[in-house]
Structure formats: structure tokens, C-alpha cells
Amino acid sequence: MLKELDTDFSATFWDVENSLAGEGHVVAGVDEVGRGCLAGPVFAAAVVLGSQSELWHGLNDSKKLSKSRRETLYQLIVDNAAGIGIGVAEVSEIEELNILHASRLAMARAIRALQIRLAQELHILLVDGTYEPLWQEGPIVAPSETVIDGDAKCPSISAASIVAKVARDRFMGTLANEYPAYGFERNVGYGTKEHLAALQKYGPCIHHRRSFRPVAQHLQSELKLYG
Numbered sequence: 001m002l003k004e005l006d007t008d009f010s011a012t013f014w015d016v017e018n019s020l021a022g023e024g025h026v027v028a029g030v031d032e033v034g035r036g037c038l039a040g041p042v043f044a045a046a047v048v049l050g051s052q053s054e055l056w057h058g059l060n061d062s063k064k065l066s067k068s069r070r071e072t073l074y075q076l077i078v079d080n081a082a083g084i085g086i087g088v089a090e091v092s093e094i095e096e097l098n099i100l101h102a103s104r105l106a107m108a109r110a111i112r113a114l115q116i117r118l119a120q121e122l123h124i125l126l127v128d129g130t131y132e133p134l135w136q137e138g139p140i141v142a143p144s145e146t147v148i149d150g151d152a153k154c155p156s157i158s159a160a161s162i163v164a165k166v167a168r169d170r171f172m173g174t175l176a177n178e179y180p181a182y183g184f185e186r187n188v189g190y191g192t193k194e195h196l197a198a199l200q201k202y203g204p205c206i207h208h209r210r211s212f213r214p215v216a217q218h219l220q221s222e223l224k225l226y227g
Contacts, residue, residue, distance in 0.1 A: 013052075013056070013057060013155060014052055014155060016147070016153045016154055017029075017126065017153075017154040017155055017156060020124070020145050020147065020154070021123065021124045021145075022123070022124070025123035026048060026118075026120045026121065026122050026123050026124075027048065027122075027123065027124050027125075027126055027156055028046045028047060028048045028083075028114060028122055028124075028125050028142070028160075029046070029047050029048075029049075029126050029128075029154055029155070029156025029157035029158065029159055030044065030045070030046045030047075030107050030110065030111060030125050030126065030127045030128065030133065030144075030157065030160050031044065031107075031127075031128040031150070031151055031157050031160040031161040031164055032044040032045075032103045032106055032107055032164060033062070033161065033164040033165045033168050034168050034188075034189065035099050035103050036191075037188065037189035037190050037191075037209070038189055038190065038191045038195065038208060038209055038212050038214055038215055039091075039172075039175075039182065039184065039189040039195075039204075039205070039207045039208045039209060039215075040091070040168070040172050040175065040184070040188070040207055041088045041089055041090045041091055041094070041106075041171070042088070042089045042094060042099065042102055042103050042106050042168075043086065043087070043088055043164045043165075043167055043168035043171070044086070044087045044088075044089075044103065044106035044107040044109065044164055045084065045085065045086050045087075045110050045159075045160040045161075045163035045164035045167065046084070046085040046087075046107070046110040046111045046113070046114040046125070046160060047077060047081055047083070047084050047085075047114070047156055047159040047160045047163055048081060048082040048083040048114065048118060048120075048122070048156065049077075049081050049082065049155060049156050049159055050080075050081060050082025050083070051082075053080070055076060055080055056155050056159070058073055058076070059073060059155050059158040059159055059162070060152070060158055061149075061151040061152040061158060061161060062151065062158075062161040062162045062164075062165040063151075063161075063165075064152075065162070067169075070162055070165060070166055071166060073159075073162050074163060074166040077159050077162060077163055078163075081159065082118065082120070083114050083117050083118035083119075083120075084114060084117070084163060085109075085110045085111060085112065085113030085114025085116070085117060086110055086113060086163065086164070086167050087105075087106040087107060087108065087109025087110030087111070087112070087113055088106055088109065089102035089103065089105045089106040089109070091206075091207055091208070093105065094209055094211075095209065095210060095211050098211075099209075100131065101134055103131075104131055104132065104133050104134035105133075105134045105136060107127065107133040107134070108133035108134050108135050108136065110164075111125060111133060111141050111142075112138070112141065115141050122141055122142040124142055124143055124144070124145060125141070125142050125143070125145070126145055126147055126154050126156055126157055127144050127145065127146050127147065127150070127157075128146075128147060128149075128150035128151050128160070128161065129146060129148065129150070130146050130148060131146065132144045132146060168188065169188050172184045172185065172188040172189055173185045173188075175207055179205045179207065181198050181201075181202050182195055182198045182199070182202075182205065183195060183198065189207075191214055196214060199214060199215065
């Protein structure tokens with residue numbers, strides 16, 4: 001069982017990652033974001049930091065960072081990481097596969113995107129959570145190790161969580177320009193009070209996940225099947 005670490009990775013910044021990946025191995029951290037949203041795709045990122053640089057000591061679980069801090073770290077990662085890949089699973093795929101498998105598919109796509117950009121061979125994937133990527137096309141890129149709370153324990157996973165979060169938030173901001181009624185630039189698709197009120201008033205748009213309960217309940221109420 002992995003030991004608990006300070007969330008700033010201070011004294012043991014690389015200990016868990018090195019114990020799982022092996023020192024000197026090329027390791028990619030993998031994470032996804034957007035599973036709990038009512039609207040929008042799920043995003044995933046795969047990141048190879050490439051060095052145990054002092055640069056990375058500001059990394060943390062993206063959920064524990066302010067928006068401005070995430071943006072700063074995102075740019076730091078983009079400018080200095082050895083490789084980054086982003087993968088997306090669309091709303092239609094979430095509805096077809098379910099959100100868990102769609103998230104796993106997005107992770108596999110992020111890893112393949114990373115592989116194209118990376119000059120080195122990957123030795124191991126450290127994946128946040130308990131589920132491995134869903135490989136639908138082509139061979140498995142590298143063996144994977146799942147890490148519960150990995151975004152608070154492994155620097156590479158933390159970096160992936162930041163990249164996925166910022167990339168998805170920016171995408172949802174573009175959707176807000178097309179669908180301003182839902183406040184996507186603020187709630188990024190999560191079921192906030194504002195979002196639920198807009199859903200009740202305007203109904204779902206094409207980017208809403210119709211299998212998710214608040215959206216499904218609204219559709220059922222319109223058909224007089226619920227409430």
C-alpha cells in the first residue's frame with residue numbers, strides 16, 4: 001500500500017513514482033477529467049516530465065489548485081515537459097460506452113498522442129485511479145500501473161491532471177460562446193445551481209449527456225414520464 005505524502009511532494013517528491021516505475025525508466029503519468037460533468041466530453045492527458053527538475057516542485061493535484069495557479073503550471077509543463085498527449089472521448093461515446101469506459105478510452109488516446117510526439121520508448125504508464133486505459137486500436141503502448149490518488153502522489157500524474165483540466169476548461173469556454181445560457185465558462189459542465197437552473201429553463205443542448213440523471217430527469221419530465 002502506498003504511503004501518504006505531503007501534497008507539495010516536498011521531501012519525498014519522486015519516491016512513489018520511482019518505486020513504481022524504476023529509476024531511469026521513461027514514465028508517463030496519465031489522468032482524466034470531466035467524469036462527473038453533465039455536459040461536454042471527457043479529456044485525458046499523458047505526460048512525460050523527463051527529468052527530476054526543481055521546476056516540478058509546484059505540481060499538485062489539479063483539484064487543489066486555483067485556476068490561475070493551474071494555468072501557470074500548465075504553461076510550465078507545456079514549455080518544459082519531454083512529451084504531452086491529450087485524448088478526448090466525445091459525448092456520443094460516453095453515451096455508447098458509459099462514462100467509465102469512455103474515460104479509459106480517452107486515456108488510451110492521450111497515450112497514443114504522446115507516443116507520436118515522444119522521441120523515447122515508454123517503459124511504464126502510471127495511471128490515476130483503479131482502471132487502466134481501454135485499448136481499442138493497435139497494440140498496448142506500455143504496461144500500466146494504477147495508483148489510487150495518484151494525482152496527489154506522483155509528479156507525472158499530477159502534471160497530467162493539470163494538463164487535462166486546463167485543456168478541458170478551455171474547451172468548455174469555447175462551448176460557452178455557442179451556448180451562453182448554461183454558463184459553461186464558469187461551471188465547465190458540472191451540475192452547479194446555475195447550470196441546473198439553465199437546464200430546467202432551456203432544456204439540454206447537444207453537448208449534454210442525456211444518460212446522466214439530471215439531464216435524463218428533465219427529458220423524462222418533458223415526456224411526463226417523471227415527476
